[in-house]
Amino acid sequence: MNTTAQSTSHDTLSSLQKSFLIIRNLERKLEEEKSRDPLTEEIAVVGMACHLPGGIRSVQDFWDALLTGEDLIADNGLTARWQDMGHQQGPVSRAMPHAGLLDDITLFDNEYFHISPAEARYIDPQQRQLLMVVGNALADAGISPESLKGTDTGVFTGISAFDYSLHIMQQDDKYMVDPYLGSGNSLSGASGRISYCYGFHGPCLSIDTACSSSLVALHQGAESLKRNECKVAIVSGANLVLSPYLQASLTEAGMLSPDGRCKAFDDSANGYVRSEGCLSVVLKRLSDAVNDGDRIYACIKGSAVAQDGASGGLTVPDPGSQAKVIRNALSAAGMQPDDISFIEGHGTGTSLGDPVEAEGLKQVFGNRTAGKKLLLGSVKSNVGHLEAAAGLAGFIKVCLSIHHRQLPPHLHFQQPNHHIDWDNMPFQINTDTQGFNNDSRLTGGVSSFGFTGTIAHCIVTACETTTTTTRKQLPAPRFHLKSHWLGKLPGASAAGCYGIQWKQLEPAILEEKEVLQYVYLETGEGTDLNRQWFLNKSGTISLPYDRLSTLDSLNSGFGQRPFCLVYDLSALQETDEAGLRNVYQQLLTFFRSVQQLGRTPAAILFVTRNAFNAPGNDDLSAFQYSLTAFIKSVSLEMRGAVMLVLDIDKQLPDAVFLDNYVQQSCFREISFRDGRLWYPALTASGLSPAVEISCDPGGTYLITGGKGSLGAHLAEWMVQKGAGTVIITGRSINSNTAGDRVIYRQLDITDAAAVRGLADWLLKEKKILKGIVHAAGTNSRCLQNNLTTDDIMYVAGPKITGLQNIAACLPLEQLDFLVTYSSIAAVWGSGMLSHYAAANAYMDGFILRLRKQGIAAKTINWGPWEGSNMMLETENSVDLLKESGVPPFNAGAVRRIYSSLLVADTPQLIYVRLDTTRFIAMMEMQGPVAFWENLRPAENRSEQPVEGKTDLSLIADDVERQDLIRKELVRLVKQVLAMEGEAPVDITRSFSDMGMDSILLVKYVQCINAQLGLTVTTNMLFNYPTISGLSAYVNSRFEKVVAPQVKTGKISSLYDMSDEEVLKMVSEEMQKY
Known part of the structure; x- marks a missing residue:
């Protein structure tokens, strides 16, 4: 019997047969899933972040530093820090001074985390x-924190140091007892918070397993994921x-290197150097990471934790x-020693x-069959x-290293340690960058050993699963940093980024005083x-600016009253070189005349127009701004008269404010816009972690002053980032270039x-x-x-005229960026550099104006660089x-932040x-200045004065009483939260968002009741969680005092009363109050 072969093609299958095949396929997948052991599933690393010495704020920074073999240790850094913090000289002198130090560790964005300043400092x-x-x-992992809120996300933190609590115990008694001391300094609080x-x-x-804490935390996080205790694990470590005291103890024990370097496996190894850092990784089960479309750096294949046990001693390794x-x-990990390519040693x-x-x-690894030796190194x-x-x-x-398939070099290895039998060792020290070009799965191991015996090892491998990355990296949080610290501040050990914050000033904050006499100078510039x-x-009297010396010879009618000189610059416009010379000649003449006066003015008020980039200013004048920098610099040389700048757009503020303004020295610069007063304050802005950017391989980039030290670093960086052509210019004939993509033009x-x-x-071309x-300048x-x-x-010339020529002759609209290299002298002035400050400030103003016009312009106010030709090298x-508190920084730190500087959305970066302790002390020699208020720790800022009890019963008008209640609630909020006196308070913001927890709520209620006599x-604060709501509620519940009606009788005047009746009436009236 003949049979016809039936086709198994899907084209000829019935619907029932198709359904059967789908079911069988699903059953097979289900069986595979059941057979999979969750305890052996790989753990994916989907996000990483770090803050490390040398200004490293991202894993990209870290990788760049590792590849270039940077040494990130600060010589003698600890001695300066501890002296700044006021530690006793005994332990300081006995402690090794070197360490790897973070930049300003006092800075924190308390508002982002809804933490009050009162709590943050503890x-x-x-x-x-x-x-x-x-x-x-989390941002690096592309995960929004809000998406994890309420989930079973796990937190595993390695931490063992408690130095801050020791620091607090050395402060005044008033700091040693506080509700936040315990939670703020417990090790459990690190993860709990x-x-x-x-x-x-x-x-x-x-x-806390000492030196192995964070790798043990990593092991626990991975195991927790395998046990399905959490879907995402965040593993961190901090030190x-x-x-x-511990530093001195370790020094006495001979454990620390006298030259401050970890020379692991080298014959000159003489101990280690302590370092600071904070690191965090985000982990997921590999299957979840693949399903979520995560970018995967590497995978944890397996890990283990153990103990030395009864070895040669508690701290003796085995x-x-x-x-x-x-x-x-x-x-x-289900792996053999032959599968490992390199080891990251302890x-x-x-x-x-x-x-x-x-x-x-x-x-x-001694019996590895693979012929090639392991590569060994240590990040220490x-x-x-x-x-x-x-x-x-x-x-x-x-x-x-696995992600980039490169192993960075191990540093400080010159002569192999003679105590190690190198001929029979299965490894070699990796002294050069090693690339891994084959297709085999790259796998490494990392060891970490605690000095009390807890040891850990982790096997890390490349991800073999084919993945499609759909989750994108998110922008890092923009933290607005302020200093929070108890006691004396430690000086900054690395450079940081700052910006100008404009704060609104309430006129009432200035104390009313006797009116000064004004001397208005006739300059033709007002x-x-x-x-x-x-x-x-x-x-008010008027004098020509060049006849100021006659002030001393005026008749006695001028008297001995304090007086204020008024120099009006507000009519000045952009001018040519001759006009510029004339303006500065007048200013120089004026300043020298002031110094010759027999009587020193109480204040000098300079009036400018549109000089400051304050809110509401759309017509910025670069020339006016440059004059303010010149004035600030001169004020640092001329002690005596307080120099104030009042910047206006249309008209002057009212006379009462002006009379009070010229009799204070805290607010040196005020901008008056649309009826509002603003003052600037320097604020630590922080930089977003570095993002990987590239230059256009078909594009051309111009660096003026490129042969100078600042421009040369940038040219090298641009070439590394793929720039097609980099043109550097200078006045010299020298045409030597750094490569075929770098062109020098005179x-x-x-x-x-x-x-x-x-x-x-x-x-x-x-x-x-x-x-x-x-970057051109002199x-x-x-x-x-x-x-x-x-x-x-x-x-x-190079700064002002040079920038004007660039704007006039080159096509700015097509640029990805126009960046000017400016100076901190332009921001807060600099003695002996008033002309340099003014020239750089002009560039800042010019750039800010271009930015308002839509040009991709940015100005960077640099502090001093090591080896910069702008630093005016002298012997000391x-x-x-x-x-002075402004130590220079090195070029290596700058290379790491070029990307962040270029992509930052702010037009001006500082x-x-x-070293804030030294620097602020120098800048505030004549008293506090509001410009520096954000850099002071909270307890050093001026607090609101404690006022007497407020009697609301004296106010019959509802609106007036509610306004007073609102003002008192604002004042008491600042007092309880330890906010600086000038800080604005949003009365519609909830108390919890302000950082007020249960402890502070109770304290706030006590203050309200004591101050306002309420219950x-x-x-009530939970029901009415804002100042606005609470003030309205309190006022609505207030029992109004109704004045008793005066009884009328036969007696119609005091003259008709007896003495007893008068005394009785007076007594009754007094009792009302």
Whole structure:
């Protein structure tokens, strides 16, 4: 019998057959899922973040530093820090002074996490760092924190130091007892606060196993994911060095390197150097990460934790135990020693630790069949020993190495340690960058050993699963940083980013005083309206600016009253070189005349127009702004009269405010716009973690002043980022270039014809200009008494005329960026550099105006660079800068933040290394200045004065009473939250959002009841959670006092009363009050 073969093609299958095949396929997948052991599933690393010494604020920064072999240790950094903090000289002198130090550890964005300043200053800065770095790690993973709120997200933190609590115990008694001392400094609070602030409900553990803490935390986080206790695990580690006592103890024990370097496995190894850092990684089960479309750096294949047990001593390492924990990790990973390509060693560089670690590795890997030796290194050679956070630093290095398939070099290895039998060791030290080009699965191991015996090892491998990345990295949180600290501030150890914050000023904040006498100077640079305004004030006299000396010879009618000189600059417009010379000659003449006066003025008021980039100013004048920088610089040289700047747009403020303004010294600059008063304050803005950017390979980039030290660094960076052509210009004939993509052109940027010639050449060569960095400049140091207009024009040429020529001759609209290299002197002035400050300030104003016109322009106010040709090297210039609180920073730190500077959305950035304690002390020698208020710790800021009890019964009008209640509630909020006196309070913001927890709510209620004589309860604050709502409710419940009617009788006047009746009436009236 013949049969016809039936086709199994889907085209010929019936619907029933198709359904059957689908069901069978689903059953098979279900069986595979059931057979999969969750305890062996790989754990994906989907997000990472870090804050490390040397200004490193992202894993990209970290990777760049590792690849270039940077040494991130600060020599003698600890001695300066502890002296700033007021520690006793005994332990300081006995402690090794070197360490890897973070930049300003006092800074924190308390408002982002709804924490009050009163609480923030008691929170261990390790906890504060953790909160912010966790936010950055989630952003790196592309995960919104809000999406994890209420979920079983787990938090695992390695932490062991408690130095901040020791620091608090050394402060005044008033600081030692506080409700926030316990929660702010407990190790459990490090993890607990992360879960609380982000709203996580999963496992939450703080782990202290000394130096292995964070790698043990990583192991616990991975295991928790495998047990389905959480879907996302956040593993972190933190370490700060704030107390000299442990440092002195470790120094006495001979554990610390005298030269401050971890020279692991080298024959010169003589101990380790302690370091600070905060790191965080986001983990998921691999299957979840693949399903979610996550970018995966690497995978945890297996890990293990063990203990040395009864070894040679509590702190004596044991090679057998170390070998056992590595074998256990390999077993958990289902891998063999031959599968491992490299090891990130513990590598402290101690005489005992290195040979023991080498022996432990030999016991595991000594019988490898693969011919190639393991590569061995340690991140401690770059960044030092981060102690509790050290394991995570090594782990992130391994993840990055696998992700980029490159192993960075191990530093400080010159002569192999003679205690190690290198011929029989299965590894070699990786002293050069090693690339992995084959297709095999790249796998590494990372070890971390605690000095009390707890040891850990983790196997990390590349992700083999084919993935499609759909989740994108999110922008990092923009933290608005303020200083929160108890006691004396530690100086900054690394450079940081700052900005200008404009705050609204309430006129009532200025105390009313006797009116000064005004002397209005006739300069021809003011407006008739302003002149008439001052001359209409009683007692005002006017004088030509160049006849100021006659003030001493005026008749006695001028009297001995304090007086204020008024110099009106508001009518000045952009001018040519001759006009510029004339303006500055007048100013120089004026300042020298002031110094010759027999009587020093109480104040000098300069009136400008549209000089400041305050809210409401759309017509910024670069020239006016440059004059304010000149004035600020001169004020630092001329002690005596307070120099004030009042910037207006249309008209002067009212006379009462002005009379009070000229009799204070706190607010040096005020901007008056649309009836509102604004003042500037420097604020630490922080930079977003570095993002990977690239230059246009077909584009051309211009760097003026490119042969100078500042421009040269940038040219090198642009080439590394793929720029097609980089043109650097300068006045010299020298044409040496750094490579075939770098072109040098001799160009005088102050010559408009030459700049037009450059534009023509670019057009002819068909080079598309994509970016300009104006770094040209020159400098000189000169006291204003000796300054000439020639000096001023010499410095102004490259800065002012150069930028004008760039804007006039080159196509700005097509640029990706136009950046000017300015100076901090333009922001707050600089003695002996008034002309340099003015020239740079002009650039700042010019750029801000271009930005308002839609040009992609940005100005960077640099602090001093090491080796910069702008720094005016003298024999002791670096020492003077350090003593002034502005130590120079190195170029390596700048290279790491170029990307962040270029992509930042703000048009003006200030990048400087500030030792705030020394710096503010110098800048406030004549008293507090509002410009620096954000840099002071909360307890050092001026608090609201405690006023007497407010009697609301005296106010019959409802509106007036509610207004008073509202003002009192605002004042008491500031007092309870320890806010600075000038800080604005949003009366519609909830008390909880302000950072008021149950402790502060109770305190607030007590203050309200004591001050206003009310019976407010905490329940009322829950029902009416804003100042606006509470004030309205309190006022509505207020029992109005109705004055008793006066009885009428026969007695109609005091003359008809007896003495007893008069006394009785007076007594009754007094009792009402």
